[in-house]
Amino acid sequence: MSAVSRYRFGEFVLSASHRVLLRSGRGVPLVPRYLDLLLMLVKRRDVAVSRREIFETVWSDVFVSDGALSQAVRTLRRALDDDPRQPRYIRTVSRHGYQFVHPEVVEGDDAAPLPRTVLPADADVPHPADDFDAAFDALVSEAPEEARRAAAESLHALGTARAVDRLGREAGRWKARALLRDARWDLEQAGPVPVFGQPEALRTMGALFSLRLRRVLRAAGSRWAAAVAGASLAGLFAGLAGGLALYLGPQSRATGVVLFLLPLVGVAIGAAGAAGVAGGVCAAEVLIRSRRGLAMILFGAAGGGAVGAAAHAIGSIVLAGLFGQDLSPAAGGFEGAVLGAATGAGYALATPRTGGGMATPRGRARWIAALAAGASCAAAAMILSATGSYLGALSLDLLAHRFPGSQVSLDPLAHLLGEETPGPVTRIAIGGWEGLLFGLGTVLGLTHRPQQHTAPASQ
Numbered sequence: 001m002s003a004v005s006r007y008r009f010g011e012f013v014l015s016a017s018h019r020v021l022l023r024s025g026r027g028v029p030l031v032p033r034y035l036d037l038l039l040m041l042v043k044r045r046d047v048a049v050s051r052r053e054i055f056e057t058v059w060s061d062v063f064v065s066d067g068a069l070s071q072a073v074r075t076l077r078r079a080l081d082d083d084p085r086q087p088r089y090i091r092t093v094s095r096h097g098y099q100f101v102h103p104e105v106v107e108g109d110d111a112a113p114l115p116r117t118v119l120p121a122d123a124d125v126p127h128p129a130d131d132f133d134a135a136f137d138a139l140v141s142e143a144p145e146e147a148r149r150a151a152a153e154s155l156h157a158l159g160t161a162r163a164v165d166r167l168g169r170e171a172g173r174w175k176a177r178a179l180l181r182d183a184r185w186d187l188e189q190a191g192p193v194p195v196f197g198q199p200e201a202l203r204t205m206g207a208l209f210s211l212r213l214r215r216v217l218r219a220a221g222s223r224w225a226a227a228v229a230g231a232s233l234a235g236l237f238a239g240l241a242g243g244l245a246l247y248l249g250p251q252s253r254a255t256g257v258v259l260f261l262l263p264l265v266g267v268a269i270g271a272a273g274a275a276g277v278a279g280g281v282c283a284a285e286v287l288i289r290s291r292r293g294l295a296m297i298l299f300g301a302a303g304g305g306a307v308g309a310a311a312h313a314i315g316s317i318v319l320a321g322l323f324g325q326d327l328s329p330a331a332g333g334f335e336g337a338v339l340g341a342a343t344g345a346g347y348a349l350a351t352p353r354t355g356g357g358m359a360t361p362r363g364r365a366r367w368i369a370a371l372a373a374g375a376s377c378a379a380a381a382m383i384l385s386a387t388g389s390y391l392g393a394l395s396l397d398l399l400a401h402r403f404p405g406s407q408v409s410l411d412p413l414a415h416l417l418g419e420e421t422p423g424p425v426t427r428i429a430i431g432g433w434e435g436l437l438f439g440l441g442t443v444l445g446l447t448h449r450p451q452q453h454t455a456p457a458s459q
Contacts, residue, residue, distance in 0.1 A: 006110035007042050009089070009102045012080065014042060017110045021079065028079050029157050031190075033058055034072050041090065041100040048091075048099040056449075062353070063223065063360045063449055067149075073098060074150050075157070132158045136166060140176045148176070152183035160184065160191030167198075174200040178207035212287045220282035223358060223446055227278030228271050230445020234437040235270025239263035242393055242413070249412025269392045274442045276307030277340040281347060281446065285358045293348035300344025301337040308336020331384075331391050338380050343439045346376030347446070360449045369447055374440035381435025385427040393430050397422060 007014040013022040016039055021028045030038070036058045041049060051069060059068065073090060076082075082089045091101045135158060138151035155163040163180060167173045177198065184190035195204050243262035246254045280303025281296050288295035312332030350372035351359035361369050381391055390398050397410040414426040422430075 004110040005043075005107045006112075008106040008108070009042075009104060013114075014038060015110055015114060018114055020114070022114070023079075030075070030079060034075055037069075037072050038076055041098060042105065045100040045102075045105060048093040048096055050097040052097075054097060060362065061360065063358045071150060071153060075153055078154060132162065136163065139163075139179065140170075140173055145179075148179055149183055152176075152180045155180065156184060156190035160193065164191075164193055171199065174203040175207050177204045178211060181208055182211050209287065220286055220358065223448070224275075224278050224282050226448040227282075227442050227445035228274045230441040230443070230448070231270035231274030231278070231438055232267045232441075233270075234441025235266035235268070236263045237266070238270075238392075238434055238437045239266025242266070245413045245416065246410070250415040252412040253409075254412070265396065266392070270438060270441065272307055272311055273304065273336065273339070273438060274445070276303035276305075276336065277343050278442055278446055279303045280340060281344050282358070284344070292353060293345075296344035296348040297341045298344075301341035304340020304343070305333045305337030308339075309333030311336075331389060331395055335384055335389050335391060338384060339377055339435065339438065342376045342380035342435075343373050343442055346373035346439060347443050349376075351447075360447055362449075366444070366447050370440045370443040373443040374436040374438075377439030378432040378435035381431040381438075382428045385431030386424060389431075391431050392434050394422070394427060 004017045006016065011024050012028075014020075015022070019032070019035055021030055021035065021038065037054065040054065040057060051066070054069060058072075073092075077084060077087075077090055080089045084090075084092060087101060089100060089102050091099045093099055132155070135151045135154040139148050139155060141148065143151075160180075164177075167177050167180070177193065177195065177200075181193040181195060181204070184193050195201050195208070198204065239262040240259070243254075243259040246252055246258050246262070247256065277300050280299035280301070283303075284295035284299035285292065288299075309332055347369060350369035351361055353359055359369075360366075385391060385394065393410060410422045410426060410430070411420075413430070414420065414422045417425050417429060419426050
């Protein structure tokens with residue numbers, strides 16, 4: 001017996017196995033996620049499905065803003081010729097979600113072939129000219145951004161190339177082109193929207209950057225905070241492990257205070273590093289769509305480098321002013337940039353995406369992404385340590401030798417690794433350990449899926 005059903009309601013047929021919505025025998029173009037949403041609502045038509053459950057099912061692999069669901073519902077209603085004020089198919093359930101409400105749904109076996117007259121779901125199906133004109137007029141109007149974005153989605157369904165051609169023939173349409181370009185990443189079957197070589201390319205890029213910057217501030221804040229928290233916990237663990245090694249290691253002169261202070265230092269270092277690296281990676285995921293991997297490496301490097309340079313400068317001023325000590329050659333901007341680039345590279349390789357939204361792998365995939373970032377960051381830290389850079393614990397050891405009576409010398413740990421004082425083996429081992437935990441904690445936090453809001457949509 002087939003486990004896949006075919007649904008008939010009104011003049012529509014919804015096929016799960018063929019992944020197509022038909023209207024009077026003709027394919028209605030829908031992007032895959034929107035088709036998944038319609039299937040979910042039809043299958044669960046006896047209940048109102050919460051927005052949170054929809055996000056966790058339809059957008060399980062990516063975090064997007066609440067607006068993505070609102071856009072999807074608007075698109076489905078246009079495809080079904082449904083009126084949100086008097087819905088025949090999709091009803092908005094205030095402060096909860098949506099429900100499929102058509103009273104007559106016939107469910108049957110989906111094994112039978114579809115009629116030959118059916119066009120594929122991604123075909124460029126002809127639509128009445130007035131539909132295109134209305135959507136184009138809305139896109140270039142001064143309407144609210146939400147309405148213009150809905151018009152951009154309609155134009156992608158009606159024919160991206162036609163919309164691009166018309167924009168190219170009319171002056172002063174750079175805002176509309178930017179919105180059309182940005183909307184294509186949320187519609188997996190939309191056509192290309194070129195910017196360079198088109199009228200007012202620089203103004204279009206400026207408008208596109210502004211759109212995505214606002215999205216960074218709306219959508220990436222909670223992920224950034226989670227990444228900082230994850231790296232802080234990793235730093236706490238690293239500091240505690242280091243404190244135990246110093247306290248219990250051979251010939252140790254440390255007292256129990258290191259078990260309290262070193263974890264605090266680890267938290268501070270982890271939080272500061274992740275604030276820069278995760279900020280850069282979050283910005284890259286939202287701002288740059290077409291070169292995501294390269295952008296995450298460059299933005300991660302920029303964020304890590306900025307924090308590393310700032311921390312080194314502040315530390316140098318404090319030590320020189322209060323104690324007459326020089327912080328160099330402790331880690332600074334270069335080391336921060338290398339570790340940020342390595343974290344971004346590992347994360348990008350483990351979470352490849354060609355469309356919009358921020359990756360949120362789950363379960364095993366999430367741990368693979370975190371371990372990939374950790375391994376990449378560990379390799380970079382080991383190379384830096386082997387070539388003379390002083391990272392977290394090594395920077396503390398450097399300072400310890402400048403202040404008589406310090407309890408944070410790494411000599412006991414070096415003894416455990418077969419060296420009298422921290423040499424190549426100790427340096428590489430510590431660097432790899434710290435890099436692994438930093439990358440792991442940062443990406444585990446970064447891939448934590450934020451809670452979606454459950455406020456009602458406007459439609």
